[in-house]
Amino acid sequence: MIPAMEHFDSLSTPCLMLDRAVLESNCRLMAARMKKLGVRLRPHMKTAKSADVAQLATAGHFGGITVSTLKEAHYFAERGFRDILYAVGFVPSKIGEAAAIQEMGDALILLTDNMGAAAETAIRAAKLGRKFPMMIEIDTGAGRCGLDPVSEADDIVNLGRVIHKSAALELRGVLTHAGQSYHSTSAKGIKAVAEAERAGIVKAAELLRAAGLPCPVVSAGSTPTARHAKNLDGVTEMRPGVYMFGDVDQALIGSCSWDHIAVTVLASVIGHNRRTKRIIVDAGGLAMSKDIGPSEFDNETGYGTAMGEGGTPRPDRMYLAAVSQEHGQLALPGGAEPPWEEFPVGSRIRVFPNHVCMTAAAHDRYHVLDETGSVIEEWDRVNGW
């Protein structure tokens, strides 16, 4: 484990640090767990957005990945990834971008839950002389996107028929994401969500098959459900993403231990406010994001948790109590006096992100650390759209 107080003088702050050994361990554990449960791992790269990380995350599995933007798909296709699922409802106007990615040799898979969008995509793909695999999005309790396998069973079958009949589309299967798993703090609660996710997506697959339609792929997964699922019978692939890095939110819901959080933000102390008892750092709302997800579970988590020795929170539980654009305010719970002497202006501190997908997106690279805490490499990221 990396000592928390290394100064990393060569790095300009704020910046993103990635502990390679922790990342590798997280990837290995998930890959093994998916093997044991008999499913393919199609890691979601929306968190890491890095080809170097994707190499580690796909090791031991079939090499397929999941992305959240077509820009990510393009980036990974350029770097040799050949089986990419774009897991956001497809808009027909994006067909040109999708075709360009397909031309790079990539089997780009599209997603829909909407009859109009599927039909229009088929028309536009045909005009371009293209054929795309397409999956149907199913809602298994998250309440965001997807058709309900009970109340909208007919819609699922009808959508399946339209896709299957189109010469420009290939019905690949069904997909769900149990996003509600992020709001459960007990293993029992997450296990129940995982079973609802599994049962719901298998039910949707059976609807298609009962109607004589193909459904080779049954895709599910979030980091919490992938970690806690008892069995994945009927599921063929899982798409967790945040497990590679971990964050405060995942630690609080028991998806990872603190010392398995691989990404931190390195900040410099830029001031002491003795009146408000706050240590001011140069990691603010942009460097950390304004995601306050963990406040659902703990009132004194703010915008990030200061890292102590051994890759765990400090015994004094110092945290980022407030942020503005480029300023962060470290405080102790209850407004206690912070450790001024330990953190003179110019000293460095590492901060665990609340929600690493949001935090990492503000940074264009990772500073990769080896086991001794030395910065050994820079890995790029693909941001934006």
Next chain:
Amino acid sequence: MIPAMEHFDSLSTPCLMLDRAVLESNCRLMAARMKKLGVRLRPHMKTAKSADVAQLATAGHFGGITVSTLKEAHYFAERGFRDILYAVGFVPSKIGEAAAIQEMGDALILLTDNMGAAAETAIRAAKLGRKFPMMIEIDTGAGRCGLDPVSEADDIVNLGRVIHKSAALELRGVLTHAGQSYHSTSAKGIKAVAEAERAGIVKAAELLRAAGLPCPVVSAGSTPTARHAKNLDGVTEMRPGVYMFGDVDQALIGSCSWDHIAVTVLASVIGHNRRTKRIIVDAGGLAMSKDIGPSEFDNETGYGTAMGEGGTPRPDRMYLAAVSQEHGQLALPGGAEPPWEEFPVGSRIRVFPNHVCMTAAAHDRYHVLDETGSVIEEWDRVNGW
């Protein structure tokens, strides 16, 4: 005014749109107001991070600007800006970056509220054979950074002496930012904050002068206080920034009218969730940010407000009720049925950002619109660190 429902088919979503006429009007009004109040305008470029915008924002004034990162300073220096204030507490370890910017011919001005940081900066600057102008940060009620002109008057004078005595530093003056102005919704309340900001920074300047120290520059400003200040006697420059663009937060506190918000996010409808009564768009937490500042004033503001005709909110007050990484959920207040037919999958909608500084930072460019709603140019941005 641009029609809200133009489809902008040439643009890939989500993306940032900038209404040039509104921007120019916002810049002209602020420049004129600062002239009238007898102060120099040193616009804060942390919001726009764009040289094209900076050209408009500095028009009619002396050309100096304010930045929030050294990367911004470098970007603007490269593009010919020659009087740049880095308005975040300086850390001595950043002296190399600062020196590199100074070498480009730029008069980079540093900021501090800390004796140790100032002394160490002086030592390091001297080693490099450099001399930097430096200002002292003063707290006039925001409670973030800066010394208090009443309870820490001695510290201000002592810090001024250290800076003034150093051959590698030049005491340039005092600086404050009344960030508390963002939390007042009445013109009367903001006027009171503006007067506290003015009186406090002038008091700090007088402390230095009474001690025989120079204090040529007395710098204040936020968008609300610049808009509402009755007089700025004793202040020499103001540093508002967000006025160039405006956002939901500024509209709700009366700093701008809705039709003077220059920046919107263009999103595509990617799904309809009939069960939750939500229209799903491809502008999520990354494209909009997770800043929920306006919830301080209005419970149904969520993560952004849908734009209607004439550059104002829609009569049905549709807003971005929830976001995840790449998904946004548009809803009507009170959970009313949304206008499904008006927004089929694939249609476009523009969304006002809650806090444009945070929203814009996720995007690498502006799509600039003329008065007819045509996209005429792309302007770049400098993000990250």
